[in-house]
Amino acid sequence: xxxxxxxxxxxxxxxxxxxxxxxxxxxxxxxxxxxxxxxxxxxxxxxxxxxxxxxxxxxxxxxxxxxxxxxxxxxxxxxxxxxxxxxxxxxxxxxxxxxxxxxxxxxxxxxxxxxxxxxxxxxxxxxxxxxxxxxxxxxxxxxxxxxxxxxxxxxxxxxxxxxxxxxxxxxxxxxxxxxxxxxxxxxxxxxxxxxxxxxxxxxxxxxxxxxxxxxxxxxxxxxxxxxxxxxxxxxxxxxxxxxxxxxxxxxxxxxxxxxxxxxxxxxxxxxxxxxxxxxxxxxxxxxxxxxxxxxxxxxxxxxxxxxxxxxxxxxxxxxxxxxxxxxxxxxxxxxxxxxxxxxxxxxxxxx
Ligand code: FAD
Ligand code: EPU
Numbered sequence: 001x002x003x004x005x006x007x008x009x010x011x012x013x014x015x016x017x018x019x020x021x022x023x024x025x026x027x028x029x030x031x032x033x034x035x036x037x038x039x040x041x042x043x044x045x046x047x048x049x050x051x052x053x054x055x056x057x058x059x060x061x062x063x064x065x066x067x068x069x070x071x072x073x074x075x076x077x078x079x080x081x082x083x084x085x086x087x088x089x090x091x092x093x094x095x096x097x098x099x100x101x102x103x104x105x106x107x108x109x110x111x112x113x114x115x116x117x118x119x120x121x122x123x124x125x126x127x128x129x130x131x132x133x134x135x136x137x138x139x140x141x142x143x144x145x146x147x148x149x150x151x152x153x154x155x156x157x158x159x160x161x162x163x164x165x166x167x168x169x170x171x172x173x174x175x176x177x178x179x180x181x182x183x184x185x186x187x188x189x190x191x192x193x194x195x196x197x198x199x200x201x202x203x204x205x206x207x208x209x210x211x212x213x214x215x216x217x218x219x220x221x222x223x224x225x226x227x228x229x230x231x232x233x234x235x236x237x238x239x240x241x242x243x244x245x246x247x248x249x250x251x252x253x254x255x256x257x258x259x260x261x262x263x264x265x266x267x268x269x270x271x272x273x274x275x276x277x278x279x280x281x282x283x284x285x286x287x288x289x290x291x292x293x294x295x296x297x298x299x300x301x302x303x304x305x306x307x308x309x310x311x312x313x314x315x316x317x318x319x320x321x322x323x324x325x326x327x328x329x330x331x332x333x334x335x336x337x338x339x340x341x342x343x344x345x346x347x348x349x350x351x
Pocket of ligand 2: 136137138139234244245246247248249250269282283284285286288293305306307308343
């Protein structure tokens with residue numbers, strides 16, 4: 001592996017990515033560029049190898065599946081500054097660079113008395129990836145706290161700053177997800193508060209707080225702790241068994257279709273969706289009903305603890321995991337007439 005350095009970046013050829021994706025599948029980047037300074041991006045994208053549309057931006061690799069080697073260069077941002085940029089007493093704007101670890105950032109905000117991100121504790125990955133799919137958990141989506149997204153626009157070769165309203169955020173979706181070859185998120189500005197308003201509506205949080213001996217008004221750090229405890233129980237740890245969290249998005253279907261399915265399957269969970277005419281179904285429940293929980297095809301499997309989580313028990317390849325995912329989706333389509341779509345980005349193959 002040849003390694004070269006420049007100001008604010010280093011480059012390695014034929015770099016293994018096995019430890020850079022939480023599925024732990026084998027993949028090699030023809031060229032891996034690690035940028036340690038945001039200011040290096042214009043120079044880097046001046047080089048033909050990176051200007052190429054095939055350049056993949058890689059964060060913690062916790063929401064992608066390498067079904068093959070990435071066809072072009074891979075760029076990882078190793079930029080890790082966190083700054084309090086505006087402080088209005090009760091409210092503050094914090095700017096974090098793309099390479100900051102998401103959970104470390106949540107802990108930093110809580111440690112500085114700033115609330116808002118506590119329900120999003122322990123989500124793997126980086127700050128830079130958080131706006132890509134508008135990460136969400138336990139009743140909160142990150143868009144509620146995104147003030148602006150700073151990005152390098154590969155089309156114009158300039159840095160841009162997009163206000164949250166211009167990011168087209170939706171459930172597991174954003175402008176950035178639709179334009180993967182255009183924006184490199186370089187930093188995110190978050191609007192946070194010193195006036196904590198707990199969001200305890202998601203099933204299980206209040207019970208967990210009670211089990212922790214907290215009955216009255218919890219502090220933000222205690223809500224984070226409750227979320228961490230639930231997550232550790234429900235989701236496999238990628239350090240122990242490779243996975244990318246939920247492999248499928250929860251499908252959004254017309255309300256009439258949800259009602260018909262509910263009439264035939266009275267125990268089926270149905271959730272509200274952003275608009276009144278549609279409903280969100282539970283992909284986990286649909287997959288579970290098709291009998292996939294705990295299933296294994298060699299080392300490619302479905303977690304025995306959560307039907308929505310595909311796992312690599314050892315040496316599964318990305319293509320084997322993809323083949324299993326396709327069979328799961330086909331069985332849900334055949335039994336319920338519902339199309340489920342992958343949440344992670346699939347590199348090297350098409351869904
Ligand atoms: P990567 O996987 O490296 O990349 C994901 C996508 O973002 C790719 O398309 C990549 O090109 C793009 N990208 C990454 N960084 C940038 C950047 N700086 N600029 C432009 N594009 C970029 N997600 C949730 O929403 N809620 C959860 O509760 C949740 N739980 C999870 C639990 C587990 C155990 C695991 C393994 C994953 C979970 N996820 C969850 C998914 C994942 O953690 C998030 O999507 C996370 O934001 C991905 O971050 P990453 O840095 O690993 O991104
Ligand atoms: N369920 C089953 N079988 C299972 C697991 C769950 O039937 O094996 C049913 C249960 O009825 C449960 C329902 O599915 O009530 C929902 O389960 P859960 O609360 O675990 O939520 P989820 O819909 O599976 C979503 C997100 C997670 C996020 C949690 C908590 C998606 C695709 N996934 O999971 O995000 O952490 O809610 O908010 O929206 C991720 O995106 O990677 C991720 C882990």
